[in-house]
Amino acid sequence: MTTAQNTPFDFSGRHVFVAGGSSGINLAIADAFARRGARLSIASRSAERVEGAVRQLRGHGGDAKGYSADVRDYDAVEGALAQAHERFGPVDVLVSGAAGNFVAPALGMSSKGFRTVVDIDLIGGFNVLRAAHAFLRRPGASVINISAPQAINPTLYQAHVCAAKAGLDMLTRVLAIEWGSDGIRVNSIVPGPIGDTEGVRRLAPSPEALAAMAQSIPLGRFGTTAEVADMAMVLSSPMASFVTGAVIPVDGGSSLAGGRNLGAAVTGH
Numbered sequence: 001m002t003t004a005q006n007t008p009f010d011f012s013g014r015h016v017f018v019a020g021g022s023s024g025i026n027l028a029i030a031d032a033f034a035r036r037g038a039r040l041s042i043a044s045r046s047a048e049r050v051e052g053a054v055r056q057l058r059g060h061g062g063d064a065k066g067y068s069a070d071v072r073d074y075d076a077v078e079g080a081l082a083q084a085h086e087r088f089g090p091v092d093v094l095v096s097g098a099a100g101n102f103v104a105p106a107l108g109m110s111s112k113g114f115r116t117v118v119d120i121d122l123i124g125g126f127n128v129l130r131a132a133h134a135f136l137r138r139p140g141a142s143v144i145n146i147s148a149p150q151a152i153n154p155t156l157y158q159a160h161v162c163a164a165k166a167g168l169d170m171l172t173r174v175l176a177i178e179w180g181s182d183g184i185r186v187n188s189i190v191p192g193p194i195g196d197t198e199g200v201r202r203l204a205p206s207p208e209a210l211a212a213m214a215q216s217i218p219l220g221r222f223g224t225t226a227e228v229a230d231m232a233m234v235l236s237s238p239m240a241s242f243v244t245g246a247v248i249p250v251d252g253g254s255s256l257a258g259g260r261n262l263g264a265a266v267t268g269h
């Protein structure tokens with residue numbers, strides 16, 4: 001029988017820090033690492049949600065500790081990373097996936113509404129990576145930004161997310177260059193629509209919208225959180241030791257189908 005032991009996907013003793021790791025796709029990634037022996041640090045705003053995630057991760061075999069921090073608050077993020085470093089040592093894998101979204105046309109969102117999403121998804125992503133650098137294992141760390149198809153395709157009613165995630169992918173590429181000499185790899189995973197997640201609940205709140213969204217995906221179905229986690233395992237394993245600055249869709253082809261299709265599913269027209 002194949003086990004994680006002695007395979008490229010054995011993360012025993014490795015320290016994995018997940019920003020925005022208390023639910024959904026990011027928690028599934030944390031869980032996949034925990035099941036393969038990693039020690040997990042989880043950070044998000046809600047202390048209650050963080051504690052729930054930590055209980056789940058410990059139940060699946062991983063040592064875990066949670067921190068309450070808003071990625072918009074640089075000092076809070078840096079404090080969480082410093083405490084995590086003290087507890088579990090240098091960070092081997094950093095996953096940065098905190099995000100916010102709502103559906104609105106550009107004229108239906110205030111400047112503050114637009115800025116709120118950019119602050120979380122883009123500036124928050126910068127804060128996490130900038131603050132983490134001092135605590136990353138050098139050489140050897142794998143940094144993964146969680147992007148979205150909106151980074152690639154202009155999507156109706158998603159001006160804020162499109163702008164923020166496109167910026168995030170460019171940050172991935174720039175830091176891959178800047179941090180390459182430290183032996184740190186920086187990549188983006190671009191999940192497509194993933195079933196039973198808050199992201200999809202917001203974009204497709206009715207059964208009709210869900211069906212239209214599934215139809216817009218070339219593989220004809222939603223992805224699973226486990227399928228996104230699998231890519232995080234590969235990117236953080238020796239199998240990807242020469243991969244950096246890559247923006248990798250895990251989306252059933254949805255980014256090829258065009259944002260207009262996804263946008264039509266979201267808006268119904």
Ligand code: NAP
Nearest residue numbers: 020022023024025044045046070071098099194197198199
């Ligand atoms: P989710 O369950 O709502 O996860 C978002 C996470 O971010 C939560 O843990 C949330 O916890 C945290 N968070 C939100 N704002 C934060 C802030 N200001 N500071 C710190 N943490 C914050 O959503 P999801 O659908 O799984 O999405 C996860 C990631 O995948 C996001 O980056 C999203 O853009 C990306 N994505 C999702 C899909 C999809 O189909 N769902 C598709 C493409 C990309 P708190 O509320 O406790 O802060």
Ligand code: COA
Nearest residue numbers: 099100101102103104108109110112113114116198199202
């Ligand atoms: N349409 C238009 N504007 C909206 C909106 C909507 N549906 N929802 C929020 N906004 C605006 C608010 O009106 C406010 O602007 P204003 O003060 O000028 O009116 C601004 O966005 C900030 O809202 P607020 O609720 O104060 O922000 P927050 O920091 O508490 O929450 C959100 C951030 C809005 C992104 C919130 O939905 C959130 O926390 N999301 C996290 C979970 C999530 O989105 N998961 C999916 C990830 S893909």
